[in-house]
Amino acid sequence: MRNRPARTRAEPDGPQRTPSALETCLDTARTAPEKAHAISVEWIKRTTGEQRAAGEHCLGVAAGNMGEWDAARAAFIAARADAEDTAFRTRMSALAGSAALASGDATGALVLLDTAKSENPLDPSVKGAIALDRASALVALDRTDDAISALSEARAAMPGDPQAWLLSATLARRTGDLATAQAQIEKAVSLDPRDPAIGLEAGVIAVLAGHSEAARKSWQSVLETAPDSEQAQTAKGYLAQLEEATQ
Secondary structure, eight states: OTTOOOOOOOOTTSOOOOOOHHHHHHHHHHHOHHHHHHHHHHHHHTOOHHHHHHHHHHHHHHHHHTTOHHHHHHHHHHHHHHOOOHHHHHHHHHHHHHHHHHTTOHHHHHHHHHHHHHTOOOOHHHHHHHHHHHHHHHHHTTOHHHHHHHHHHHHHHOTTOHHHHHHHHHHHHHTTOHHHHHHHHHHHHHHOTTOHHHHHHHHHHHHHTTOHHHHHHHHHHHHHHOTTSHHHHHHHHHHHHHHHHHO
């Protein structure tokens, strides 16, 4: 899920820092979500206030990594209610919105994400993640112009994030603006040339623009870099269609 704290790392020439209880729990949620879920439940039972909010944060991440999106949203909302720190509360709204979006509730997600946005987060990664999720919710609600604006905000906040450029290119392609889509997918490729989703989209944009050979190369690259991915299976189908069309 987005907005997780970065894993603790030692400075190259400095002493190691002991991870906090929350950092340890979040690491566990990443590798063993069922274990982190159990830890979080006990943590929540014996704490109040900010400590309880930390436990609820970990519970939400664990639930999300188990695919239990409604439970994740509830945990993040509870964490927000128990916390006083403004930045933390904003992040919990953002995570709750992300969980709601994953569960298919675009309307509920947008309410939570709009709350987070209204609090004007200073962290660019949080601001960008909110904008990306808002764009996805807005697309689901057929609010294309608003989604384009949200993606512009995401790119401004996180210019080095390939997903912001990929989603922008996809939306531009869907609205028929192939020139913009091409420029944006080229930026995404420059940031992450091995991402199969980016390679797949690059091929779709190329073929729609009439550049069949460029499309073939993009889809072939997906097969080479991520042969077991879902995108590779789609790329195989596209390549087969392209071969039929050129025979």
